[in-house]
Amino acid sequence: MKLLRPVLLNVFTWSLVFLIAFPLVWMIVTSLKPQSELFRIPPTWIPESVTFEHYWRLLSETPFLRYFRNSVVLATTTTLFVVALGTLGAYSLVRFTYRGRETLALLVLFTYLLPSVVLIIPLYLMMVTLGLSNTLFSLILAHTTFALPYALWLLRSFMEGIPEDLENAALVDGATRIGAFRDVIFPQLLPGIISTALFTFILSWNEYLYALVLVNSDAVAPLTTGVMSMLISAFNIEWSLLMAASVMMSLPLIVVFAFLQSYLTSGFGAGGVKG
Amino acid sequence: MANVIFKDVHKSFGSFVALEKLDLDIRDGEFVALLGPSGCGKSTTLRMLAGLDFPTSGEISIGGRVVNDLAPGKRDIAMVFQSYALYPHMTVGENIGYPLKKRGIKGAARAEAVQKAADLLQLGALLDRKPKQLSGGQQQRVALGRALVREPQVFLLDEPLSNLDAKLRSYMRAELIELHRRLGKTMVYVTHDQLEAMTMASRIAVMHGGHVQQFDTPDAIYNRPANRFVAGFIGTPPMNQVEGTVEGGDFVIAGHRVPIDRTAYSADLHDGPAVLGVRPEAISIGSGEGLPATVRLAENTGHETIVTLELPDKRRISARVEAARRLDVGQPVALRLDPAAIHLFEATENGARLNLDDTPASVIPMRST
Ligand SMILES: Nc1ncnc2c1ncn2[C@@H]1O[C@H](COP(=O)(O)OP(=O)(O)OP(=O)(O)O)[C@@H](O)[C@H]1O
Numbered sequence: 332m333k334l335l336r337p338v339l340l341n342v343f344t345w346s347l348v349f350l351i352a353f354p355l356v357w358m359i360v361t362s363l364k365p366q367s368e369l370f371r372i373p374p375t376w377i378p379e380s381v382t383f384e385h386y387w388r389l390l391s392e393t394p395f396l397r398y399f400r401n402s403v404v405l406a407t408t409t410t411l412f413v414v415a416l417g418t419l420g421a422y423s424l425v426r427f428t429y430r431g432r433e434t435l436a437l438l439v440l441f442t443y444l445l446p447s448v449v450l451i452i453p454l455y456l457m458m459v460t461l462g463l464s465n466t467l468f469s470l471i472l473a474h475t476t477f478a479l480p481y482a483l484w485l486l487r488s489f490m491e492g493i494p495e496d497l498e499n500a501a502l503v504d505g506a507t508r509i510g511a512f513r514d515v516i517f518p519q520l521l522p523g524i525i526s527t528a529l530f531t532f533i534l535s536w537n538e539y540l541y542a543l544v545l546v547n548s549d550a551v552a553p554l555t556t557g558v559m560s561m562l563i564s565a566f567n568i569e570w571s572l573l574m575a576a577s578v579m580m581s582l583p584l585i586v587v588f589a590f591l592q593s594y595l596t597s598g599f600g601a602g603g604v605k606g
Numbered sequence: 607m608a609n610v611i612f613k614d615v616h617k618s619f620g621s622f623v624a625l626e627k628l629d630l631d632i633r634d635g636e637f638v639a640l641l642g643p644s645g646c647g648k649s650t651t652l653r654m655l656a657g658l659d660f661p662t663s664g665e666i667s668i669g670g671r672v673v674n675d676l677a678p679g680k681r682d683i684a685m686v687f688q689s690y691a692l693y694p695h696m697t698v699g700e701n702i703g704y705p706l707k708k709r710g711i712k713g714a715a716r717a718e719a720v721q722k723a724a725d726l727l728q729l730g731a732l733l734d735r736k737p738k739q740l741s742g743g744q745q746q747r748v749a750l751g752r753a754l755v756r757e758p759q760v761f762l763l764d765e766p767l768s769n770l771d772a773k774l775r776s777y778m779r780a781e782l783i784e785l786h787r788r789l790g791k792t793m794v795y796v797t798h799d800q801l802e803a804m805t806m807a808s809r810i811a812v813m814h815g816g817h818v819q820q821f822d823t824p825d826a827i828y829n830r831p832a833n834r835f836v837a838g839f840i841g842t843p844p845m846n847q848v849e850g851t852v853e854g855g856d857f858v859i860a861g862h863r864v865p866i867d868r869t870a871y872s873a874d875l876h877d878g879p880a881v882l883g884v885r886p887e888a889i890s891i892g893s894g895e896g897l898p899a900t901v902r903l904a905e906n907t908g909h910e911t912i913v914t915l916e917l918p919d920k921r922r923i924s925a926r927v928e929a930a931r932r933l934d935v936g937q938p939v940a941l942r943l944d945p946a947a948i949h950l951f952e953a954t955e956n957g958a959r960l961n962l963d964d965t966p967a968s969v970i971p972m973r974s975t
């Protein structure tokens with residue numbers, strides 16, 4: 332009995348890992364197989380010959396790099412917006428007392444509870460009125476609106492963990508409010524800012540629905556919609572190219588994630604512990 | 607010139623009144639202690655002076671200039687926070703140097719000042735550590751160092767020695783007194799430790815329930831307490847207070863007469879209920895004539911003995927006798943009180959003192975609840 336428990340636990344954990352990892356592995360394997368091997372039955376687990384031809388085609392013959400650049404601009408700018416606005420908002424919600432502060436905070440969260448589909452059409456009409464339809468900027472604004480509420484709450488819980496006297500001490504020591512923020516609050520908030528930034532970047536990088544509705548010009552399409560419309564048509568799916576594109580799309584996230592992983596996990600635990 | 611004046615200052619947090627009618631006039635270069643039990647409003651007073659909290663009404667001025675609307679950094683003050691408030695990501699050296707950095711002092715001048723403050727506080731070996739790697743007492747000294755590195759107009763110290771061991775505390779007490787003498791700057795020192803207040807301050811503001819009970823020299827606070835709260839707060843053990851009645855030239859406790867000198871008290875003293883106050887050291891324990899009592903406890907501290915005595919009506923008082931004195935528990939004794947050392951108070955919860963030998967400067971009776 333004593334031995335059974337850890338064995339079962341291990342089996343369970345590893346099946347979970349397998350379940351999650353299999354599509355990823357299959358994606359990578361497929362992207363490396365030559366066209367001739369793709370649909371062979373039974374499938375080959377390890378490609379008989381490895382080829383980078385799909386990657387080469389993707390980069391040289393398709394607008395993949397343009398989509399990639401659009402996505403980078405989109406996700407980066409959104410992240411900057413969200414972190415800047417979120418930090419200022421969280422600072423205000425935590426440090427200043429004013430009427431309706433709590434209501435405001437709840438209201439912000441409430442918008443997060445609305446399904447994004449509900450907001451898409453009004454947002455689209457708004458963008459048209461503003462003359463922003465079919466621009467990358469409209470997508471940046473849209474992504475900012477849906478990432479900001481959560482970011483605000485995340486940053487707020489981080490901010491609440493910073494003792495007010497730290498800032499007071501800096502003020503007494505001769506710092507301005509902005510100086511105190513830069514010298515004292517910001518370094519303390521950095522883990523929170525990094526996890527918020529990661530969260531926002533991933534959200535924006537993977538977002539599909541808004542990109543589909545708000546932007547229909549190929550010139551400003553991000554990776555998600557761009558790759559889809561390029562490789563998937565009603566008659567044909569370019570599997571090998573699609574898999575190569577998917578690998579390249581995941582790459583930036585994996586790299587960033589690997590480097591900042593410890594910050595991110597501390598961010599997800601933030602609401603609980605204050606200190 | 608940096609005197610500090612609180613004029614009719616009130617402070618409430620929502621409906622909670624933290625300070626009521628606070629009037630303090632602190633002279634230039636004076637060392638003033640704010641002394642009182644936890645929650646009496648000491649930190650709030652200091653924070654308002656620093657500009658971190660704002661009075662609900664009233665006026666605060668430093669050096670003749672009203673500072674109600676002046677930013678903390680512009681008041682030329684330094685402060686030790688009760689919570690230390692050390693910057694966690696900076697080293698000890700950077701923490702201490704921060705106020706200098708913010709005032710544009712650079713390079714060697716800054717390093718030298720930091721070193722001097724660190725040496726004074728015996729922190730020299732710790733300059734490269736982060737606050738997290740320090741003990742509580744070391745952190746507190748860093749907080750002190752950050753305040754002492756500059757020479758501001760006013761030093762605000764919120765329980766700066768509370769976390770030090772006895773030896774370091776008495777060393778720091780002496781250092782602070784010396785520093786104050788050398789710099790001649792105004793210091794406002796918050797503490798709930800009466801020994802610190804009595805030994806360091808030129809004047810003490812005893813606070814309780816959001817009121818200043820008495821603002822006077824340590825001598826006056828001890829010998830002429832303005833009311834029952836101050837009498838009961840100062841001294842270890844504090845002044846005995848016994849309820850009874852005044853009848854002619856006597857104070858009657860449970861049917862026994864203690865002679866008093868009526869001429870030593872104000873005209874407000876009428877026959878009737880009052881409270882007698884007497885310090886433990888003004889009670890002599892003998893036999894024969896006197897107020898009868900029974901010894902209940904004798905605690906020998908080495909250089910003196912604190913005796914707990916039970917009066918005929920079961921009330922207990924304490925007396926201080928020399929250590930060599932042998933007293934047995936249960937032993938009946940007779941107490942004699944020196945008439946010159948008897949204080950009389952009004953028979954209210956925080957009754958004012960009725961002795962004639964003084965006119966307390968700022969006596970505000972406690973709100974009766
Ligand atoms: N921000 C606040 N909101 C509400 N009440 C407060 C606030 N700050 C202080 N108080 C209340 O005001 C009173 C005085 O607080 P203060 O911190 O000045 O006490 P203190 O004399 O410094 O006590 P201690 O010796 O424990 O430090 C306390 O009853 C406290 O609960």
Ligand SMILES: [Mg+2]
Nearest residue numbers: 648649650688
């Ligand atoms: Mg306090």
